[in-house]
Amino acid sequence: xxxxxxxxxxxxxxxxxxxxxxxxxxxxxxxxxxxxxxxxxxxxxxxxxxxxxxxxxxxxxxxxxxxxxxxxxxxxxxxxxxxxxxxxxxxxxxxxxxxxxxxxxxxxxxxxxxxxxxxxxxxxxxxxxxxxxxxxxxxxxxxxxxxxxxxxxxxxxxxxxxxxxxxxxxxxxxxxxxxxxxxxxxxxxxxxxxxxxxxxxxxxxxxxxxxxxxxxxxxxxxxxxxxxxxxxxxxxxxxxxxxxxxxxxxxxxxxxxxxxxxxxxxxxxxxxxxxxxxxxxxxxxxxxxxxxxxxxxxxxxxxxxxxxxxxxxxxxxxxxxxxxxxxxxxxxxxxxxxxxxxxxxxxxxxxxxxxxxxxx
Amino acid sequence: xxxxxxxxxxxxxxxxxxxxxxxxxxxxxxxxxxxxxxxxxxxxxxxxxxxxxxxxxxxxxxxxxxxxxxxxxxxxxxxxxxxxxxxxxxxxxxxxxxxxxxxxxxxxxxxxxxxxxxxxxxxxxxxxxxxxxxxxxxxxxxxxxxxxxxxxxxxxxxxxxxxxxxxxxxxxxxxxxxxxxxxxxxxxxxxxxxxxxxxxxxxxxxxxxxxxxxxxxxxxxxxxxxxxxxxxxxxxxxxxxxxxxxxxxxxxxxxxxxxxxxxxxxxxxxxxxxxxxxxxxxxxxxxxxxxxxxxxxxxxxxxxxxxxxxxxxxxxxxxxxxxxxxxxxxxxxxxxxxxxxxxxxxxxxxxxxxxxxxxx
DNA sequence: GCAAAAATTTGAATCGATCCAACGAAAGTG
DNA sequence: CACTTTCGTTGGATCGATTCAAATTTTTGC
Numbered sequence: 001x002x003x004x005x006x007x008x009x010x011x012x013x014x015x016x017x018x019x020x021x022x023x024x025x026x027x028x029x030x031x032x033x034x035x036x037x038x039x040x041x042x043x044x045x046x047x048x049x050x051x052x053x054x055x056x057x058x059x060x061x062x063x064x065x066x067x068x069x070x071x072x073x074x075x076x077x078x079x080x081x082x083x084x085x086x087x088x089x090x091x092x093x094x095x096x097x098x099x100x101x102x103x104x105x106x107x108x109x110x111x112x113x114x115x116x117x118x119x120x121x122x123x124x125x126x127x128x129x130x131x132x133x134x135x136x137x138x139x140x141x142x143x144x145x146x147x148x149x150x151x152x153x154x155x156x157x158x159x160x161x162x163x164x165x166x167x168x169x170x171x172x173x174x175x176x177x178x179x180x181x182x183x184x185x186x187x188x189x190x191x192x193x194x195x196x197x198x199x200x201x202x203x204x205x206x207x208x209x210x211x212x213x214x215x216x217x218x219x220x221x222x223x224x225x226x227x228x229x230x231x232x233x234x235x236x237x238x239x240x241x242x243x244x245x246x247x248x249x250x251x252x253x254x255x256x257x258x259x260x261x262x263x264x265x266x267x268x269x270x271x272x273x274x275x276x277x278x279x280x281x282x283x284x285x286x287x288x289x290x291x292x293x294x295x296x297x298x299x300x301x302x303x304x305x306x307x308x309x310x311x312x313x314x315x316x317x318x319x320x321x322x323x324x325x326x327x328x329x330x331x332x333x334x335x336x337x338x339x340x341x342x343x344x345x346x347x348x349x350x351x352x353x354x355x356x357x358x359x360x
Numbered sequence: 361x362x363x364x365x366x367x368x369x370x371x372x373x374x375x376x377x378x379x380x381x382x383x384x385x386x387x388x389x390x391x392x393x394x395x396x397x398x399x400x401x402x403x404x405x406x407x408x409x410x411x412x413x414x415x416x417x418x419x420x421x422x423x424x425x426x427x428x429x430x431x432x433x434x435x436x437x438x439x440x441x442x443x444x445x446x447x448x449x450x451x452x453x454x455x456x457x458x459x460x461x462x463x464x465x466x467x468x469x470x471x472x473x474x475x476x477x478x479x480x481x482x483x484x485x486x487x488x489x490x491x492x493x494x495x496x497x498x499x500x501x502x503x504x505x506x507x508x509x510x511x512x513x514x515x516x517x518x519x520x521x522x523x524x525x526x527x528x529x530x531x532x533x534x535x536x537x538x539x540x541x542x543x544x545x546x547x548x549x550x551x552x553x554x555x556x557x558x559x560x561x562x563x564x565x566x567x568x569x570x571x572x573x574x575x576x577x578x579x580x581x582x583x584x585x586x587x588x589x590x591x592x593x594x595x596x597x598x599x600x601x602x603x604x605x606x607x608x609x610x611x612x613x614x615x616x617x618x619x620x621x622x623x624x625x626x627x628x629x630x631x632x633x634x635x636x637x638x639x640x641x642x643x644x645x646x647x648x649x650x651x652x653x654x655x656x657x658x659x660x661x662x663x664x665x666x667x668x669x670x671x672x673x674x675x676x677x678x679x680x681x682x683x684x685x686x687x688x689x690x691x692x693x694x695x696x697x698x699x700x701x702x703x704x705x706x707x708x709x710x711x712x713x714x715x716x717x718x719x720x
Numbered sequence: 721g722c723a724a725a726a727a728t729t730t731g732a733a734t735c736g737a738t739c740c741a742a743c744g745a746a747a748g749t750g
Numbered sequence: 751c752a753c754t755t756t757c758g759t760t761g762g763a764t765c766g767a768t769t770c771a772a773a774t775t776t777t778t779g780c
Contacts, residue, residue: 011510013736024760029738039758056510060485062736065425065765070487072469081458081468085444085451098441098470105478107486108441108470109432110458118465125420126467127430127487150371150416373766384730389768399728422766425735726777734769741762748755 012055014062021049032058064127072107073097073331074128076146078119078138081112088274088303089320090134093156096324097132104332120145130331132156132324152334154327159216166330168323168341172218175316175345176225179270179298182314182347184233188268188296188356191235192259193226193242194252194280195219196272203251205258206242219272222300226270241266245276252279260287267295267356274299274306277313281352285310292354302348311351319343372415374422381409392418424487432467433457433691434488436506438479438498441472448634448663449680450494453516456684457492464692480505490691492516492684512694514687519576526690528683528701532578535676535705536585536630539658542674542707543628544593548656548716551595552619552626553586553602554612554636555579563611565618566602582632582660601626605636612639620647627655627716634659634666637673641712645670652714662708672710679703 018028023046030038031046038046049055064070075097077083077090084090094108101108111126113119123131123145131146131153133139139158143165146153155167183191198206198214214220227237241262243255259266271277277299284291291297291311299306302317323343330339378388383406390398391406398406409415424430435457437443437450444450454468461468471486473479483491483505490512493502499518503525506513515527543551558566558574574580587597601622603615619626631637637659644651651657651671659666662677683703690699 011736014738015736025737026739026761027759030759033738037758042758054510056508057484058738059736060487061425061428061430062765063485063738064487065421065736065767066738068421068765070421071485072487081462082455085454085458091445091451094445095442098445102441102472102474105473105482107482110468110470112462113465114462122465122467124417125423125431127420127424127432148416150414374768375766385767386731386769387729390729393768397728402728418768419766422735423768425737425766426768428735722780724777724779726775728773728775730771730773732770732772735767737765739762739764741760743760744758746755746757749753750751 011059012053014055014058016053017046017050017055020053021046029058070107070127070129071105072109072128073101073328074109074111074123074126074131075134076111076119076123076126076131076142077134077136078116078142079112079134079136080114081110083112083134084110088305089301092303092320093134093324096321097328098324099321100325100328100332106328106332116141123149130154130334132327132331133158135159152331154330156323156327157218159218161217163340164338166338166340168327168330168343169218170318170323170343170345172221173225173228175300175318176222176227176270177229178225178345178347179300179316180226180229181233182349183268183270183296183298183353184230184235186268186296186353186355189233189235190264190266190356191226191230191240191268191270192266193223193240194255194259194269194271194276195223195242195244196247196276198244203244203246203254206244208238210244211242222272247273247275249279252276253283256280256283265295268353269295269297271297271299274301274303274313274315277315277352278305278309281309281311281313291352294357296353296356298353302346306348307350314350314353315348317346317348319345371419372413374415374418376413377406377410377415380413381406389418430467430487430489431465432469432488433461433688434469434471434483434486434491435494436471436479436483436486436491436502437494437496438476438502439472439494439496440474441470443472443494444470448665449661452663452680453494453684456681457688458684459681460685460688460692466688466692476501483509490514490694492687492691493518495519512691514690516683516687517578519578521577523700524698526698526700528687528690528703529578530678530683530703530705532581533585533588535660535678536582536587537589538585538705538707539630539660539676540586540589541593542709543630543656543658543713544590544595546628546656546713546715548628549593549595550624550626550716551586551590551600551628551630553583553600554615554619554629554631554640555583555602555604556607556632556636558604563604563606563614566604568598570604571602579632586630607633607635609639612636613643616640616643625655628713629655629657631657631659634661634663634673634675637675637712638665638669641669641671641673651712654717656713656716658713662706666708667710671712674710674713675708677706677708679705 015025018025109128111122113122130151133142133155135155135158155165158167196219198219245251245255277297299313299315302315306313306315374388378385469488471482473482491506493515495515495518515525518527556579558579605611605615637657659673659675662675666673666675
């Protein structure tokens with residue numbers, strides 16, 4: 001009998017059950033979707049037929065077409081799929097999204113691809129009611145691709161100022177100010193910035209010109225925040241080195257080498273991500289530079305790792321999970337509007353920042 | 361014009377394009393799915409019509425029904441969705457699954473739910489070609505639910521000996537032996553086991569009776585491996601305390617309290633998961649018991665955290681990512697067979713194990 | 721210039737369900 | 751007993767595409 005169900009080539013459809021039970025397909029459908037409206041006797045007969053034929057239940061593929069709603073939201077990025085499980089920031093974000101989805105019983109479909117062509121295809125063919133876009137890299141392209149689907153979508157970490165797309169972001173300027181003020185109030189006056197990218201494919205020391213023409217507004221705003229506040233404390237920001245990293249180990253270390261080769265090395269480092277900050281911590285420790293005794297470090301993002309590294313990192317915490325929750329709810333309760341939402345960040349003081357060494 | 365596409369209630373279908381361009385739906389369909397077979401002039405005309413009407417491209421919902429294949433695999437568990445992003449073991453596994461999916465361009469749909477009723481519904485209605493089941497908890501039920509879908513599925517971490525389901529597992533007995541032998545060879549003779557669950561809803565010290573009737577075969581096999589090897593070294597396993605934890609902080613600490621309250625506390629702890637082992641490390645350190653000088657600890661699983669905790673953990677490494685990759689491929693290249701596959705584990709020696717203190 | 725071959729296009733059938741207006745039978749009402 | 755309700759059931763329409771055999775048009779060969 002196993003061979004009857006497993007071997008029988010053509011899968012059993014609802015219509016087969018209806019015929020076997022001697023009822024219309026309408027009634028057969030009702031047995032599964034609204035059992036209460038069909039007479040018990042008939043219901044049992046249909047169920048028995050289904051059982052006998054090894055029917056797997058109404059195929060969601062069929063239901064979907066009629067219902068129109070998938071009840072799942074797609075989360076897309078240009079990074080490989082494993083990014084969702086590797087990256088600390090993404091993980092917290094996904095936890096937030098998961099929470100909102102769990103609450104409404106919606107599913108999550110992860111969308112990504114090795115190359116752009118495949119990504120376009122995957123976005124076009126994703127079975128979802130809307131998208132959350134992780135615009136870490138290639139944001140504008142991802143937005144463009146998604147827009148074609150004409151489904152609701154929300155962009156996260158969108159580095160540009162496109163007012164035609166819904167987005168949830170944080171107040172980067174305020175975050176920058178918070179970080180800078182904290183260090184300035186501790187007494188620091190010699191700073192260096194380890195920055196995220198200002199534009200595609202650039203690294204190294206950054207000129208004011210590059211900052212002015214930055215295409216990634218998030219990076220620019222954080223720097224703006226740093227500089228605004230430092231100026232208030234009388235720091236000549238023109239002399240603060242800004243080194244653009246690729247948010248990875250190699251480029252961050254290169255930045256540190258450059259910065260500390262200076263005659264007047266900084267006593268405080270403003271890192272634009274916790275990842276950068278943690279690489280800095282590691283590099284400084286390897287160089288025998290004590291944190292925070294010799295140099296203070298402040299990160300940005302507030303990933304969980306920042307709380308448990310050595311020393312625990314002072315950082316600007318984004319409400320990462322909350323961003324995820326809101327993004328998911330924006331899709332789930334989509335009302336047809338395009339909105340940009342900006343959330344506040346918070347300074348979390350831990351052990352990586354302290355007063356500068358007394359200059360004797 | 362925006363109002364025309366966004367305001368116009370009814371979404372545009374392929375048929376609308378066909379009519380507008382004055383071609384049949386067959387041709388309109390070909391323009392999108394096999395553009396090479398339609399004459400350039402016609403192709404352009406149809407594309408122009410699509411553009412003019414604001415057509416979003418062929419709706420995957422429609423395509424799906426015809427094609428039958430979703431090109432996505434579902435990963436299901438009874439844990440909440442956030443489990444996929446929080447749990448170290450799950451994360452590595454997901455990375456492996458992602459890799460296999462990325463390679464073939466398949467998508468991943470995460471399936472879970474707060475309560476059993478919802479879970480059943482979510483499994484029934486998931487748009488996937490097959491399932492990978494994380495049977496951490498409630499495995500048999502999850503398998504049962506999934507079986508109803510009559511789609512290919514693979515069970516991971518399945519704690520039972522059900523030969524009718526495809527599964528990928530590891531050689532738990534060999535793993536247990538490896539761990540025990542390592543410690544025995546270092547000279548340890550006084551052991552304690554911090555175990556995973558043997559059956560639902562049990563904790564505390566375990567009797568041989570409970571072990572014999574264990575419903576979770578994974579737990580039982582690990583213990584079997586431990587005991588087999590310890591016996592070979594002349595240890596009286598009847599005297600080795602086995603404390604069943606819930607793989608969490610509280611129950612593990614309770615276990616440690618119990619174990620170390622003994623007149624002859626162990627010099628070596630066999631932990632059935634890295635999570636348990638790491639809690640043990642923390643507890644021992646808080647108690648001023650040095651690892652590995654006073655007590656050695658060996659974990660199980662080989663999660664990444666085990667390499668960076670203090671001290672780094674000696675453990676039995678499962679090929680976690682490989683399990684994920686294989687599971688995904690089993691679904692992607694499904695051949696209709698039911699197979700159980702068992703992978704080997706490996707002893708990874710780090711700093712948490714060493715010779716026992718000399719008894720003077 | 722005409723028949724045969726090749727290239728395109730057509731339109732009906734199909735995928736697997738749900739929805740709903742209409743209908744028949746049983747139950748209730750005066 | 752005729753007449754309205756109520757309850758359950760029916761079967762056609764629909765969701766949005768793809769497929770394929772047949773019809774049509776265009777090319778090619780001579």
